[in-house]
Amino acid sequence: MDDKKPRHQLVVFYDGSCEGCIKDRARYERWAGDRGRDIYWFDITDKEEVLLGMGISPQQALQELHVQTAEGDIHSELDAYILLMKRVPRLMPLAWFIGLPVVRPVLSWLYRTWVRRRLERDGRL
Numbered sequence: 001m002d003d004k005k006p007r008h009q010l011v012v013f014y015d016g017s018c019e020g021c022i023k024d025r026a027r028y029e030r031w032a033g034d035r036g037r038d039i040y041w042f043d044i045t046d047k048e049e050v051l052l053g054m055g056i057s058p059q060q061a062l063q064e065l066h067v068q069t070a071e072g073d074i075h076s077e078l079d080a081y082i083l084l085m086k087r088v089p090r091l092m093p094l095a096w097f098i099g100l101p102v103v104r105p106v107l108s109w110l111y112r113t114w115v116r117r118r119l120e121r122d123g124r125l
Contacts, residue, residue: 011067012039012065013061015062
């Protein structure tokens with residue numbers, strides 16, 4: 001029988017030059033266990049051409065998490081986090097919470113502000 005299911009159900013575009021991002025990835029992989037085996041972690045460092053070819057601005061990729069589904073759809077920022085969190089039972093309530101209409105815009109602003117400050121502090125923005 002020919003199994004047409006792609007090996008990776010999600011591709012996560014993460015900043016491998018960011019120590020915190022690397023730690024977050026390791027924590028997620030630990031928590032996800034077997035549920036994280038079909039995730040491919042793509043380090044965006046020095047991959048501007050690849051990102052542009054996929055329609056992702058390299059600057060935007062630095063400032064927001066991006067996730068691509070097996071169907072080719074790309075989700076960013078909180079939508080990307082929600083997709084990842086829904087795969088881990090202990091994070092499902094958090095995924096629901098950050099998706100609430102009142103919470104989402106506030107968290108989005110906090111997230112963007114935190115990332116911008118980190119990139120400015122590191123001299124990358």
